[in-house]
Amino acid sequence: MSELFDFTKEYEKELILDDEIIIPESIQTVRINAGKIPSGNRINVFAHVLRKNEAGPTMLILGGVHGNEINGIEIVRRSLEQNIYDNLKRGTVIVVPLLNVYGFINFSRYVSTDGKDVNRSFPGHLNGSLASRVARIITRKILPHVDFAIDFHTGGDTRYNFPQIRYAKKDVRAATLARFTGTKYMMEQPYIAHSFRKSASDVGIPALVFEGGESIRLDQLSIDTGLSVIQNVLKGLNMLDGEPQFKNQDQYLIHKSTWLRASTPGLFIWEKRSGDYVNRGDKLGEIKDPYGNRSDDVIAKYSGHIIGHNNGCVVSLGDALFHIGRDYTKL
């Protein structure tokens, strides 16, 4: 095991999470108060914790930072349903399927009552907005126990992301962790201010972001990939038996990407989609006016891999159409 992956937190016999003592060798659910909605109903965040007697890293598996990004939530939920933590050899997993309950019940990315984005509200504040308080649950109650984290997301609105892993290039441990995942695409993405990933990095915790599919819609490829990401990383960290399994023949590390945007509004019909490789000048789709008079071709301005595309059928001028990884290395 590489020194890079020596866990840093002292592995004490007892783990206390939000005043609850975690008893080793069985999954325990901790309910963390996350405030109330205006009707007076209480909102809770649930953390499922499995702690083994044998010392090892503590991994946070997080979903639903954005409430409408259902693939991320479903991957984390299904990881529990499929009992993939049953054979954990050592260390601890903390599994939080849904952080932003407020967004989830309103089909929204944001905390619906204050319109704020949890992933722009880290590390959070006790007297801050609701989004800031939700972020603080992770920062104060969970991160102090954690060595590594994976944060599961889904493309915004109708923008479909081919299942991919993102991390900051300068975070060597996250980059090495990413190699375990086996996803077709990995993307170097600088830290976003006040995001979970940045906040984790500020306290020395490498975090990967998974992206897959589009909001409000389940996508089997993304769910399957996400589940293998969890298992592969746990295997890579020697928390599960076996070697990481790579389903993809080819893997690409994307260094730079650009969104190709609509140069005219109208009905958008794509012909190429996420996962395809395209050459500069290729026709990717068409935008048509609704009256049958006009059709404009959407042409690739760069050669590269389509790592995301818009499934929205009506687009405005400047809307994102294709996310093209144009500077990449085949691994």
Ligand SMILES: [Zn+2]
């Ligand atoms: Zn997200």
